[in-house]
Amino acid sequence: MEIYGMYYFAFNKSLEPMLFADPNTGRIFDVNQAFLDLLGYSKDEFIVKTVFELGLLPEEDSRFLSIKTKNGSLKSGMASANKLLHNEKTMCLMVFQEQIANGHFTLEEMLTQIISLISKISEFRDPYTSGHQKRTQQLACAIASEMKLSGEGINNLSMAAAIHDIGKIYISTDILNKPGVLTQLEYQMLQTHVEVGNEIIKDFKLPWKIPKIISQHHERLDGSGYPKGLTASQIFLESKILAVADVVEAMNSHRPYRPALGIEAALDEICNFKGEKYDSEVVEHCVRLFKEKDFNFSFSS
Structure with missing residues (x-):
């Protein structure tokens, strides 16, 4: 899959220093x-x-x-590169993050920069998707915290949730913004966003579990989900959490084909299918957050 074009519009607007180059000759294309x-x-x-x-x-x-500047001074920092395909030719997307004062970069900081870049790709094409991902990330991390997941588990979930719908940049806006009910063919096309998202992020050096979490966020315990129809024991716990957070946020938000249904309807949905489609423990913690701990989405629609 050619993914150069996906990054190009974000590339020009990004506040992160970036360039495209030939990895063999070093020639700078842009x-x-x-x-x-x-x-x-x-x-x-x-x-x-x-x-x-x-x-x-x-x-x-x-x-x-x-790196030496035009006036001869040096700018120090971390440089990272990811290879992309453009017109059957390999290119390098290089990102430079300047070191501030005497601070030191950590792997986590570099991963955060990569996730931020991928998330911006969604935002530039479809601001709604970006808002949905941020709110879903917020709820998913709150549930994970209640469930006492490890710091690593919460970090992986947070990064996965922040970009879980990145594959939708390849879905026609006519489908994403359709005011009526989707046809069966349109729904099948929409479902491809999971696999497309996996194709996009596999070109970045992310912890192995993040693509897995994303690829499973539409799977369901009873095997009725997609893209692979996985069942309970085959689905990562982080994906089960992301699935619940995703459904709750989506039902609570406006869609082109319907107004927001509200939190009560969203909680009824996950409770009605608790243990069938959605993990029981995840559902219980999610409901408790809203009912007993006054959880609210801090990101506006």
Whole structure:
């Protein structure tokens, strides 16, 4: 699947310094304004250079390095690269995060930057999807915290929830924004967003469990979900949590084909199918958050 085009519109608007380059020759194909501002070059001056001249190494890795600016000073930070396919040719998307003061970068900080970039791709195309992902992330993490998941488990879930619908950028807006009921064919096309999302994120070096959590968030305990029809023991706990948070947020929010149904209707839905489609413990903790702990979504629709 060609995914270069998916990143390009986010690339130009991002506040993170980024460039596209040939991983073999180092030739720079394009650079965003954030990178130009960081180093003090005009685009014409920058584009004739190679990443090797700048001190960047277009390898699929993250490393600490220093880049020389136009006036000769050094900018230090972490550079990361991910290989993408464009017109059957491999390209490198390079991202540079400047080091602030004497701070040090951690793997978690780099992962957060990657997740933020992927999330912005959704936001630029469909602001609604971005809001849905943020609210779902908030609820999923609250449930996980109540269930005493490990810090690693909550972090993985948080990152997965933040981009769980990224595959929808490949779904026609005519389907996403259709005011009426979807036809069977349209619904089948909508379901492909899970597998498309997995195709997108597999090109980023994320912890192995994050793509798995995302790929299972529409699976159901009784095997009625998609894309693989997995059953209870085959589904990660994090995916079971994400599934409940996803349903509750979706039912509580406006859709093109219906007004928001409200929290009560959403909680009735997960309670009616507790133990059948949705994990019983996850449902109980979710309901308790709303009924006893006054949980509220902090992100507006």
